[in-house]
Amino acid sequence: MVKNNKQEIIVDAALEVFRDKGYANTRMADIARRAGVSYGLVYHYFESKEVLFDVIVEGWWDRLYQMLKDERQSDSAFQKKLENIIKFFLDMYAEKPNLLSIFITEVSRSSVYHTARGLAKFRTFFSLTEDVMAEGQKVGFLRRDIGPHYLTYIFLGAIEAFISVMVLGKEAVNRERKERTINGVIQVFLCGAKVESNPLPAL
Amino acid sequence: MVKNNKQEIIVDAALEVFRDKGYANTRMADIARRAGVSYGLVYHYFESKEVLFDVIVEGWWDRLYQMLKDERQSDSAFQKKLENIIKFFLDMYAEKPNLLSIFITEVSRSSVYHTARGLAKFRTFFSLTEDVMAEGQKVGFLRRDIGPHYLTYIFLGAIEAFISVMVLGKEAVNRERKERTINGVIQVFLCGAKVESNPLPAL
Amino acid sequence: MVKNNKQEIIVDAALEVFRDKGYANTRMADIARRAGVSYGLVYHYFESKEVLFDVIVEGWWDRLYQMLKDERQSDSAFQKKLENIIKFFLDMYAEKPNLLSIFITEVSRSSVYHTARGLAKFRTFFSLTEDVMAEGQKVGFLRRDIGPHYLTYIFLGAIEAFISVMVLGKEAVNRERKERTINGVIQVFLCGAKVESNPLPAL
Amino acid sequence: MVKNNKQEIIVDAALEVFRDKGYANTRMADIARRAGVSYGLVYHYFESKEVLFDVIVEGWWDRLYQMLKDERQSDSAFQKKLENIIKFFLDMYAEKPNLLSIFITEVSRSSVYHTARGLAKFRTFFSLTEDVMAEGQKVGFLRRDIGPHYLTYIFLGAIEAFISVMVLGKEAVNRERKERTINGVIQVFLCGAKVESNPLPAL
DNA sequence: CATGAATGAGGGTTCATTCAT
DNA sequence: CATGAATGAACCCTCATTCAT
Known part of the structure; x- marks a missing residue:
């Protein structure tokens, strides 16, 4: 199943990274990388790390x-x-x-x-x-x-x-x-x- | 009771700051300040934040x-x-x-x-x-x-x-x-x- | 000739500062300043002082x-x-x-x-x-x-x-x-x- | 031959450490340790790292x-x-x-x-x-x-x-x-x- | 929507030097 | 002479966030 909703992909990626590293050690760059999207796109959908969390x-x-x-x-x-x-x-x-x-x-x-x-x-x-x-x-x-x-x-x-x-x-x-x-x-x-x-x- | 053992004072201060702010949000400077010692002294006794913790x-x-x-x-x-x-x-x-x-x-x-x-x-x-x-x-x-x-x-x-x-x-x-x-x-x-x-x- | 490649500008700046002060006395801030870029940009292109050198x-x-x-x-x-x-x-x-x-x-x-x-x-x-x-x-x-x-x-x-x-x-x-x-x-x-x-x- | 002149011992230790690590990477503590003397004694004889060098x-x-x-x-x-x-x-x-x-x-x-x-x-x-x-x-x-x-x-x-x-x-x-x-x-x-x-x- | 270059404040750590004992 | 606790300025590096394209 290919997800086409980038927002959802980002949330799922965040879920993984937050689990693996914990909130404090999670980098926005990690999430973007894991989601396979660009750095800025995460900020396009979520105004900050805290909001995403x-x-x-x-x-x-x-x-x-x-x-x-x-x-x-x-x-x-x-x-x-x-x-x-x-x-x-x-x-x-x-x-x-x-x-x-x-x-x-x-x-x-x-x-x-x-x-x-x-x-x-x-x-x-x-x-x-x-x-x-x-x-x-x-x-x-x-x-x-x-x-x-x-x-x-x-x-x-x-x-x-x-x-x-x-x-x-x-x-x-x-x-x-x-x-x-x-x-x-x-x-x-x-x-x-x-x-x-x-x-x-x-x- | 005035404590004269700086090491102990630092540990107690760390205990407070870690509790208040959590590990990730604790600044070594906070610990030093709360202990009433200089910044460097914390490192004199504990080689890193992690070790102190x-x-x-x-x-x-x-x-x-x-x-x-x-x-x-x-x-x-x-x-x-x-x-x-x-x-x-x-x-x-x-x-x-x-x-x-x-x-x-x-x-x-x-x-x-x-x-x-x-x-x-x-x-x-x-x-x-x-x-x-x-x-x-x-x-x-x-x-x-x-x-x-x-x-x-x-x-x-x-x-x-x-x-x-x-x-x-x-x-x-x-x-x-x-x-x-x-x-x-x-x-x-x-x-x-x-x-x-x-x-x-x-x- | 105005250089538009920041990476190259940084290398040139580093070349000057390393020459003037030597590796040990070179500050990353010096390089950034001499290159006319922000501090962080140096790290955007080079992961550490050592790598840049x-x-x-x-x-x-x-x-x-x-x-x-x-x-x-x-x-x-x-x-x-x-x-x-x-x-x-x-x-x-x-x-x-x-x-x-x-x-x-x-x-x-x-x-x-x-x-x-x-x-x-x-x-x-x-x-x-x-x-x-x-x-x-x-x-x-x-x-x-x-x-x-x-x-x-x-x-x-x-x-x-x-x-x-x-x-x-x-x-x-x-x-x-x-x-x-x-x-x-x-x-x-x-x-x-x-x-x-x-x-x-x-x- | 046991050297009894601390000053000389310190110089010899410094010689070794400077050679091994270079001036910039030499710590006064390294010298004191290698000389087997206390930290402060190095300063007792030599007013600074530069002077010792x-x-x-x-x-x-x-x-x-x-x-x-x-x-x-x-x-x-x-x-x-x-x-x-x-x-x-x-x-x-x-x-x-x-x-x-x-x-x-x-x-x-x-x-x-x-x-x-x-x-x-x-x-x-x-x-x-x-x-x-x-x-x-x-x-x-x-x-x-x-x-x-x-x-x-x-x-x-x-x-x-x-x-x-x-x-x-x-x-x-x-x-x-x-x-x-x-x-x-x-x-x-x-x-x-x-x-x-x-x-x-x-x- | 999407990209990634660019920013810069902030934090952990180092270490020469001082000084009370 | 001798010790090592104490100081704090400095520096490398990180990373959330912004923004031009």
């Missing part, structure tokens, strides 16, 4: 928010919602590993990204997830003796840990691994790691 | 490894070990927030840090934790239907999420919060978030 | 080698060949005094230049000249009781001494001086400085 | 001038004087190769050294040699149709060429080589390289 990251946030909003208002069984959230990350990693890689390495923890604007993005992310958790408590599925944002941290932290390991190790996900990962996170998150717990049936 | 990070890894080795070979009750691991992070955050901040934002996920050497550090970190988890399974405390490295990811992921939120929000930890956090992570990790689970008594 | 020196070696190869295979009378070699240096000094100046002061004896690569350049230079001397012996023009590389050293040493004096004194060469110099070197080199020798007729 | 070079000029003056006023046979001049360089190379190396690579042609003061040194060197040549003409030994400074350039150029080759190739001189070199230079300089010339008997 933001275009990429905004796309990520949009999808993430949309997914969380969908789950929040869906009437799936609660456990299904959690599974879908995990699945979203794993599917996204399969489909756009570079995007997830950048999220993990350049956004999620990067002090560089954490200007006021960046913080707001995160708060929304956590807040949407917290809404889901709160609902889980309201419907009597999740324990109420732990605050919903604690549940959020633990749940998202676990997902991020898995994704991080895959990203940093440049590992591939096949269907079987995906199911094992979802099951593992769900099992421990919902039933606990202790042996006396009552595990859910495997997926 | 590495000295800091190595110090972190040393403490972390030491703690994990201590827990691995201690004969505390298993749950106590997990609590100690969480406590280590929280105490460190209280004592050296800058160090933990740098670990989270510049090391933990930074693609820049993840050269071969960096990856090896992480593998050791995970591996030591996995030893603890495997022991928990061996002594019959943790379920065996989930692989020990899955347990490791989830446990460490949860801790990192909490620390990240504190770091990025520049939040303080008091004793009460510390206990609540430990309790929350332990409760969910061990007993699960589901309502039918059998919670442990609070700390 | 090498480009200049390579040009010199190329011309020198070419001349020696031409003389080696030409069927001029032998004495004519020696005269042509001397003439080459003098003409080059007239045409590109900066180039010759740099050769003398920065290349010919500079320990800095004498890395393995630099040494190889010199060996070729001497070797090509030695080929000419050996031919002179073969055709019965030069004495055979002195090794050809001894003849080479003396001949080239004499030329270098003349050029050095001109370079260091920033002297000009007119036609008359050129002929006197060639004659002097040829007379002494071929017939000797002793009074009993049988001088050649002056040029 | 000059001390070395002045020593060289003094010896050279002294030798030339001795030859000028000696009543040796003229040819013997020329041989003694060549011998001086070869003996010095054998005794203090570093000193000669520095003379060749850092003084003789270096634009860096050729400030007004440096030029004056050279003029004296040439002038003293020219005195010897002029005397050779006056006593009827050397031809008078070539100006004395031409003879000087050719004679000194030949010597320098030989020394340069030895210095740059880090070659050793034994007695046999020394005699061959002297003989070669003398033969060609006095009798010429042409085959019809009347060679002197070998040394």
Whole structure:
């Protein structure tokens, strides 16, 4: 498939270079070279390096928010919602590993990204997830003796840990691994790691 | 207490600047200024920005490894070990927030840090934790239907999420919060978030 | 003649500055200023100060080698060949005094230049000249009781001494001086400085 | 022999480092390290890098001038004087190769050294040699149709060429080589390289 | 749209020199 | 005498960005 939209080609190239080198070590020249376009064309479409980066990251946030909003208002069984959230990350990693890689390495923890604007993005992310958790408590599925944002941290932290390991190790996900990962996170998150717990049936 | 060891003063200043601006945006001049020493003195003690950064990070890894080795070979009750691991992070955050901040934002996920050497550090970190988890399974405390490295990811992921939120929000930890956090992570990790689970008594 | 090729302008400027200040004391900013271009443009064309210097020196070696190869295979009378070699240096000094100046002061004896690569350049230079001397012996023009590389050293040493004096004194060469110099070197080199020798007729 | 004079140790160390790296690439720290003394001690004895270099070079000029003056006023046979001049360089190379190396690579042609003061040194060197040549003409030994400074350039150029080759190739001189070199230079300089010339008997 | 030459502020690093001990 | 910590001006090089064509 030959892409004819230069803008898209540039974004894809940027995605690769940002993943490989990180934002700070990425040169606009690298992106142009990888995209196979001239130096100036990158600036023709994107007014600065920061804007180009933001275009990429905004796309990520949009999808993430949309997914969380969908789950929040869906009437799936609660456990299904959690599974879908995990699945979203794993599917996204399969489909756009570079995007997830950048999220993990350049956004999620990067002090560089954490200007006021960046913080707001995160708060929304956590807040949407917290809404889901709160609902889980309201419907009597999740324990109420732990605050919903604690549940959020633990749940998202676990997902991020898995994704991080895959990203940093440049590992591939096949269907079987995906199911094992979802099951593992769900099992421990919902039933606990202790042996006396009552595990859910495997997926 | 007036510090008279310039080297230490420089490291402390670097810790602050790296935390505030991130590695890439830190200027050696900033560090010198914050340390109240001349530009050249920084280079008198540390041959480059990278070395200065590495000295800091190595110090972190040393403490972390030491703690994990201590827990691995201690004969505390298993749950106590997990609590100690969480406590280590929280105490460190209280004592050296800058160090933990740098670990989270510049090391933990930074693609820049993840050269071969960096990856090896992480593998050791995970591996030591996995030893603890495997022991928990061996002594019959943790379920065996989930692989020990899955347990490791989830446990460490949860801790990192909490620390990240504190770091990025520049939040303080008091004793009460510390206990609540430990309790929350332990409760969910061990007993699960589901309502039918059998919670442990609070700390 | 207005030069429109910036690259060439930069090389010419570099030639002047290297001559005036020597390699070590030449600032890239000096070159840019003298060329009337911006600082960055120098790096646009030459990746480093060293490369810029090498480009200049390579040009010199190329011309020198070419001349020696031409003389080696030409069927001029032998004495004519020696005269042509001397003439080459003098003409080059007239045409590109900066180039010759740099050769003398920065290349010919500079320990800095004498890395393995630099040494190889010199060996070729001497070797090509030695080929000419050996031919002179073969055709019965030069004495055979002195090794050809001894003849080479003396001949080239004499030329270098003349050029050095001109370079260091920033002297000009007119036609008359050129002929006197060639004659002097040829007379002494071929017939000797002793009074009993049988001088050649002056040029 | 353990040297107990620190000043001398420093000069010797400087001699080595200047030879190995050249003036511009020599660090005061290198000299101190090679001398096995502290950083500040070098400055205790020599007020600057330049002064230290000059001390070395002045020593060289003094010896050279002294030798030339001795030859000028000696009543040796003229040819013997020329041989003694060549011998001086070869003996010095054998005794203090570093000193000669520095003379060749850092003084003789270096634009860096050729400030007004440096030029004056050279003029004296040439002038003293020219005195010897002029005397050779006056006593009827050397031809008078070539100006004395031409003879000087050719004679000194030949010597320098030989020394340069030895210095740059880090070659050793034994007695046999020394005699061959002297003989070669003398033969060609006095009798010429042409085959019809009347060679002197070998040394 | 597309190119790549041109700009120049900025940053890491070096190193001769000074000076308190 | 001797040490080495401390200074800071200077320099090479980078690279985001601009702009003429």
